Amino acid sequence: MSKRFVFYGVLIAFILIAPFILPDFKTQLATLWLMIIVAITWDMTGGQMGYNSLGNIFFYGTGMYVAAIIAIAIAFDVGEYTNAFSDTIYKFTDTQYFLGAALGVLGAGVFCALCALIIGYITFGLRGPYFAIGTLGVAIAGGELVSNWDWVGGGQGISLPVYPYDLEGGKVFFYFLFAGTGVAAFVFAKWLYSTRFGAALNAIRDDEEKAEAMGLHTMRYKLIAWSLSAFFVGIAGGISAFQLIHFEPLETAYQTINLGIFMVVCVLLGGKGTLWGPVVGAIVFHLFKEVTWNYFLGWQWVALGTLIVVTVVYFRDGIMGWLVRVRPEWFGIRVESREREATS
Amino acid sequence: MDQFLANISLLFEFPIVNLKIVIDGVMIGALFALSAYGLALVWGVMNVKNLAQGDFVIAGGYVAWWLANQGVHPLLGVPAAFVVLWILGWVIYKLVITRVIERDLFTSLLATFGIAIIIAQVLNLLFGSDTQSIALKYDTLYFMDGFIDVPIAKLLGVLMAAALATGVILFMKWSRMGQAIRATAQDARAARVLGINTEKVYAFTFSLNSAICGAAGAIVVMVWVIQPFYGITHSIRAFVIVTAAGLGNLPGVIAAGLGIGALEQYGAHIFGIGYQQAVAVLLLLIVLLIRLVQQKRVRKSLQ
Amino acid sequence: MSEIIQIQGVSKTFGGVVANNNVTLSVNKGDITGLIGPNGSGKTTLFNSIVGYHPIDSGSIQFEGREISRKSVQDIARMGLIRTFQQTRIYGKMNCVKNMLISLPHRKMSLLESFKQNSEQDFEKADRLLEFVGLYEKRYLNAGSLSFGQQKLLEFAMALMNEPTALLLDEPTAGINPTLINGLIDRLKRANSEFGITLFVIEHNMRVIMNLADRIYCLAHGELLAEGRPEEIQNNQKVIDAYLGEH
Incomplete structure (x- = not known):
């Protein structure tokens, strides 16, 4: 028990001081937290519930737009603000900025959770590959529609104001926003998987028909799980909107083949259906991505595609799955304890 | 919005426009049907959902385009793309697909998605991200006082697609390999017990699919345009068609392919070319929804 | 009657x-x-x-x-109204206790209760029913590693856990x-007479x-x-x- 306290204590201490001892990597670390958030939340439905969504990026993009629109709407007229041909310069006061950010990010989370309920009600009738393709379709359609919607800036996207104080302070600010959300998502997932609800999700993953035959409220559980996961992704998207300052629909917000697929790869790399898998996977993936981005000029995408294929094909259980196999005792897996008790 | 309504009313004012759209759509749809047939083949035989389908099409297109730039006659690009993509499909099968066949479906989906990214990016690095096409120096036929124009090149494309499809169907029906493929599709274990080398059948099927897509792409580049990142839209179309038609339903695949082609042309007419991908994706969602309601009636889910 | x-x-x-x-x-x-x-x-x-x-x-x-x-x-x-399957359906990758806990009667739970952790009574009930069908010794084994007959017994115990009418x-x-x-x-008869199913x-x-x-x-x-x-x-x-x- 005490060992565990030391472990978590050191971890939290590191999270708190990381941006100060690694000052050059503040933005990198914030992006890492973003990866961790989307990976953990993807695993809530993908790993724990067995519904492999390729469309969770929809909530990231929608979160960005919702947060930005709320923040703008507090101070100005949205249609005017996003008009590409207007010369007006819009200036946010500090209060407008922080109030807009707070309400925008929260609103993004809530709106995305509602979206998940509505979309899920339709798509959860689909199973296996149809669900994956259907959600991918939702994400692509979302991006296409938003990029043709002039009121929110169309293909140009939206520009938000810069963090009002100094630049470095801004980076720290966003680091802690992401880190806080990430820690919250992790703690929430850890708690969720220990409840009856978590067990029901596993039951749906392993044999949904049996779960139905046992009278579990499968549809309700699936909707709630996806909606909780969408809540965190929406919040992450909302924070990203303010961190990136400018974003546009297809490449940044609804980036189906970038972040949309990265989150899945993170989880597979770390180990599907485990608590720590998404976290470990996100860290390893992020490191890999940064290295390839810097050293494989031009070929980084090919390297990433190769990583996806290799992970999926050859490294199926992921890092945590491999650890469980090699060191089951670390994970408190009891196999024959009862029998040993009986014989002694 | 007004623009959309105006475009729709145009359809009613001048019914001839409908005919033009349908003819255009059917000519493109024939090519969609071709790659969808390949997808249905792979899906049915080895239960692999190939998301790289569209990228095979685009890769085949680039093979033909590159050859045409070297001075080879464009029509020869079709068999050339068939052969090159056959080899590519075989290599991909041996490296990746053979290891995901018996796994859960998401594995094959994601693995082929990774392959799709690799193909698209390599094409992008080799040929750049501009849209490309081959201009064929053939006449255009005019009907109905010039209202309907059918370029002979497009007509030629449809005929080649039809010839290829007929060839594949005859092959599946009469050759020993074709029979082995159909047997494996029904029950791989039984086929193995009866002495069919299913591994060989799988490799052959996947290469054949890839080759069909390649040939389709070589025709696409003559009648339409290609670009390294257009693959995903082609993949989605293939999924729409197969989902709408169901597996092992060849007439259904052809009909759905032609229908999707026509619907997409209508979408392009009403919403404008900027919505092309959106229309393809919306068609996917609509088809999924319809199939879902159908399955709900018999208390099944779509899986 | x-x-x-x-x-x-x-x-x-x-x-x-x-x-x-x-x-x-x-x-x-x-x-x-x-x-x-x-x-x-x-x-x-x-x-x-x-x-x-x-x-x-x-x-x-x-x-x-x-x-x-x-x-x-x-x-x-x-x-x-609960049924068991001719070809047993159990959660093969989980151990027997977890199989039993999943089978708790969710229909009698409010949404809030489903977000609670399993109580001591739930564990006791699972143990009791596993003992009832004679699987107590194997309760930490993966259900998938049980023999077909034992899986049938487990499925029966899971059905009882669900407190069906x-x-x-x-x-x-x-x-x-x-x-x-x-x-x-004997167990089927007892399930009928003692649990009133x-x-x-x-x-x-x-x-x-x-x-x-x-x-x-x-x-x-x-x-x-x-x-x-x-x-x-x-x-x-x-x-x-x-x-x-x-x-």
Whole structure:
């Protein structure tokens, strides 16, 4: 028990001081937290519930737009603000900025959770590959529609104001926003998987028909799980909107083949259906991505595609799955304890 | 919005426009049907959902385009793309697909998605991200006082697609390999017990699919345009068609392919070319929804 | 005696094959009712129709006086009508205790309660029921590593964990070691008398069903052939012909 306290204590201490001892990597670390958030939340439905969504990026993009629109709407007229041909310069006061950010990010989370309920009600009738393709379709359609919607800036996207104080302070600010959300998502997932609800999700993953035959409220559980996961992704998207300052629909917000697929790869790399898998996977993936981005000029995408294929094909259980196999005792897996008790 | 309504009313004012759209759509749809047939083949035989389908099409297109730039006659690009993509499909099968066949479906989906990214990016690095096409120096036929124009090149494309499809169907029906493929599709274990080398059948099927897509792409580049990142839209179309038609339903695949082609042309007419991908994706969602309601009636889910 | 399941003129065809033709029968509350018949006589189809796996062509199925023939599997299960499968369905990658905990009656839980952790009582109940079916020693083993017979017992225990009003068992003794069958008959009877669960059992083993059931229905070629108390069925010439005619 005490060992565990030391472990978590050191971890939290590191999270708190990381941006100060690694000052050059503040933005990198914030992006890492973003990866961790989307990976953990993807695993809530993908790993724990067995519904492999390729469309969770929809909530990231929608979160960005919702947060930005709320923040703008507090101070100005949205249609005017996003008009590409207007010369007006819009200036946010500090209060407008922080109030807009707070309400925008929260609103993004809530709106995305509602979206998940509505979309899920339709798509959860689909199973296996149809669900994956259907959600991918939702994400692509979302991006296409938003990029043709002039009121929110169309293909140009939206520009938000810069963090009002100094630049470095801004980076720290966003680091802690992401880190806080990430820690919250992790703690929430850890708690969720220990409840009856978590067990029901596993039951749906392993044999949904049996779960139905046992009278579990499968549809309700699936909707709630996806909606909780969408809540965190929406919040992450909302924070990203303010961190990136400018974003546009297809490449940044609804980036189906970038972040949309990265989150899945993170989880597979770390180990599907485990608590720590998404976290470990996100860290390893992020490191890999940064290295390839810097050293494989031009070929980084090919390297990433190769990583996806290799992970999926050859490294199926992921890092945590491999650890469980090699060191089951670390994970408190009891196999024959009862029998040993009986014989002694 | 007004623009959309105006475009729709145009359809009613001048019914001839409908005919033009349908003819255009059917000519493109024939090519969609071709790659969808390949997808249905792979899906049915080895239960692999190939998301790289569209990228095979685009890769085949680039093979033909590159050859045409070297001075080879464009029509020869079709068999050339068939052969090159056959080899590519075989290599991909041996490296990746053979290891995901018996796994859960998401594995094959994601693995082929990774392959799709690799193909698209390599094409992008080799040929750049501009849209490309081959201009064929053939006449255009005019009907109905010039209202309907059918370029002979497009007509030629449809005929080649039809010839290829007929060839594949005859092959599946009469050759020993074709029979082995159909047997494996029904029950791989039984086929193995009866002495069919299913591994060989799988490799052959996947290469054949890839080759069909390649040939389709070589025709696409003559009648339409290609670009390294257009693959995903082609993949989605293939999924729409197969989902709408169901597996092992060849007439259904052809009909759905032609229908999707026509619907997409209508979408392009009403919403404008900027919505092309959106229309393809919306068609996917609509088809999924319809199939879902159908399955709900018999208390099944779509899986 | 009140009837808990009432089946009125149920017909079901698959394509051109008639699986059930105008079947009418009823299960009394608190009873053990048997359903026998040669292979392919439509027993499992009837079970599937009752629990809502497929829509029926015509007829009516009532559970506790409410029409259920148009309801979905989950809705019917949430009314307290649970079935086990002929080919067992358990969660093979989890251990037996976890299998049991998943089977807690979610229909009796509010949404808030489903977000709670399993209580001490839940664990005790799981242990007690695993002991009841004789799997206590194996409770931390992965369910998938159990033998087929043990998996059947586990599935039975899971069904009991769900506290059903009525339980439909599809061949509970198939694949179970003959020496254990007497124990199983005893457990089924105890489940019926101690937990007050109405049982509706498909069974091929005549000795089992004759010892177990209060009332037996016999299906042949999708139609109801005979009904009555075990000794009546045993001496019914039509039933004997139906079974012998198979050979």
